[in-house]
Amino acid sequence: MRPRSAADRRRTPILLAVHSARVGGAQLMALDAAGWLADRHELHIAVRRGPLYERFAAAGRPMRASPTMTFGWGSRRRWLLELARSVLDAPRIALYVRRHRIRVVHTNSTVLLGPVIGAWLARVPVVVYARELPPDRRSRLLFSLLGAFADTVVAVSSAVESAFAGARGARVVRISDGIPIPPVPAPREGFGSPLRLCLVGTVNRDGRKGQDVAIDAVARLTERDVDVRLDLVGPIQQETSAAALAQRAAARGVADRVRLAGVSDRVGDVLASSDILLSCAHSEPLGLTIMEALARETPVVATRVGGVPDIVRDGETGILVAPGDPAAVAAGVGELVADPARARAMAARGRIDIAKRFDRTDALRALEAEIARAAAS
Numbered sequence: 084m085r086p087r088s089a090a091d092r093r094r095t096p097i098l099l100a101v102h103s104a105r106v107g108g109a110q111l112m113a114l115d116a117a118g119w120l121a122d123r124h125e126l127h128i129a130v131r132r133g134p135l136y137e138r139f140a141a142a143g144r145p146m147r148a149s150p151t152m153t154f155g156w157g158s159r160r161r162w163l164l165e166l167a168r169s170v171l172d173a174p175r176i177a178l179y180v181r182r183h184r185i186r187v188v189h190t191n192s193t194v195l196l197g198p199v200i201g202a203w204l205a206r207v208p209v210v211v212y213a214r215e216l217p218p219d220r221r222s223r224l225l226f227s228l229l230g231a232f233a234d235t236v237v238a239v240s241s242a243v244e245s246a247f248a249g250a251r252g253a254r255v256v257r258i259s260d261g262i263p264i265p266p267v268p269a270p271r272e273g274f275g276s277p278l279r280l281c282l283v284g285t286v287n288r289d290g291r292k293g294q295d296v297a298i299d300a301v302a303r304l305t306e307r308d309v310d311v312r313l314d315l316v317g318p319i320q321q322e323t324s325a326a327a328l329a330q331r332a333a334a335r336g337v338a339d340r341v342r343l344a345g346v347s348d349r350v351g352d353v354l355a356s357s358d359i360l361l362s363c364a365h366s367e368p369l370g371l372t373i374m375e376a377l378a379r380e381t382p383v384v385a386t387r388v389g390g391v392p393d394i395v396r397d398g399e400t401g402i403l404v405a406p407g408d409p410a411a412v413a414a415g416v417g418e419l420v421a422d423p424a425r426a427r428a429m430a431a432r433g434r435i436d437i438a439k440r441f442d443r444t445d446a447l448r449a450l451e452a453e454i455a456r457a458a459a460s
């Protein structure tokens with residue numbers, strides 16, 4: 084057997100638990116962290132099957148995933164069942180942790196409870212990345228449990244940090260997710276005709292990303308004779324939700340202007356070729372697509388919810404509007420279109436600001452430091 088080198092001894096055995104392998108911000112950020120941690124440590128990954136599974140499995144040693152909790156919908160009975168399943172999974176995790184001498188457990192989402200209790204049972208620290216906002220009382224209870232069992236809670240924004248304000252036990256720190264900053268784009272002239280809007284986000288049953296509001300905003304712009312197209316890009320979780328959006332566009336008379344594009348693995352290109360990104364979320368813990376748009380100097384109109392004001396400086400780097408208000412979204416778009424030079428200047432300032440505050444490497448280094456801190460405790 085090869086003697087362990089000094090570099091090997093510095094490699095900490097870490098178990099990363101990921102809540103799903105579907106395309107979504109919390110999963111993509113976990114994938115990025117997995118690559119970063121795997122280059123520097125011994126990484127084990129608990130993740131279920133899904134479109135991103137192979138990429139996770141390539142980064143670390145895969146193990147069976149833990150059950151998850153759902154947020155904001157479903158019956159009380161279902162929630163209790165999920166809670167019971169999560170708790171019952173904890174001994175399996177504890178056994179794995181002991182057997183593989185794991186030093187830290189890291190979870191990518193607050194919907195995972197089993198690995199947190201499992202680590203506690205095995206007496207190793209847990210670092211929870213909190214990327215959600217609790218929509219109801221049950222989720223707040225879940226946050227209290229996480230706060231009690233975790234060693235460190237990493238909150239992705241000030242809004243998420245506030246949701247852990249009363250948490251007992253855990254150290255709560257804020258590390259916003261970061262993105263790779265692309266090269267400065269070629270200068271663009273004015274806006275396109277038709278005006279190309281896009282909204283990037285999952286189509287799911289709770290309509291959290293506000294695609295409905297974006298469609299209604301398109302209808303209002305059309306009434307004002309603005310020739311506009313809207314691409315709704317993102318995985319479609321329920322066909323019924325997608326059908327409801329298509330129906331809405333038809334009912335507002337803008338079916339030919341709205342396209343449900345489905346999931347894309349080239350969101351950067353979509354953003355770079357759009358005139359304006361709309362972020363119409365009703366609730367948003369952070370909002371990666373806003374950063375991704377600004378990093379490409381694509382102007383942004385976004386709802387003032389959750390962590391979004393952490394990203395967008397209203398009137399300086401983008402336009403913030405009230406949630407659930409299509410007229411306000413349309414007015415925000417109108418404001419940008421009326422003054423393309425100002426819109427470009429805002430987006431250019433946005434790029435500089437994003438590069439300074441939301442750089443991928445800075446975020447990953449900060450996370451690794453928290454994991455190292457926990458391991459040393």
Ligand SMILES: CC(=O)N[C@H]1[C@@H](OP(=O)(O)OP(=O)(O)OC[C@H]2O[C@@H](n3ccc(=O)[nH]c3=O)[C@H](O)[C@@H]2O)O[C@H](CO)[C@@H](O)[C@@H]1O
Nearest residue numbers: 107108109214215317318346347350367368369370371372
């Ligand atoms: C409701 C909720 O909990 N939202 C949070 C969640 O994920 P949520 O899944 O809502 O993530 P975001 O909207 O922030 O980001 C989605 C990510 O998926 C990518 N994408 C999207 C569509 C597509 O077709 N292809 C694709 O690759 C986007 O480029 C982006 O990188 O974690 C993010 C990361 O902390 C936070 O910013 C969000 O506030």
Ligand SMILES: O=P([O-])([O-])O[C@@H]1[C@@H](O)[C@H](O)[C@@H](O)[C@H](O)[C@@H]1O
Nearest residue numbers: 103105106107108109110214215
């Ligand atoms: O449901 P799903 O698409 O697997 O996962 C979702 C993620 O995409 C999102 O990033 C997370 O914050 C949500 O709470 C949710 O869990």
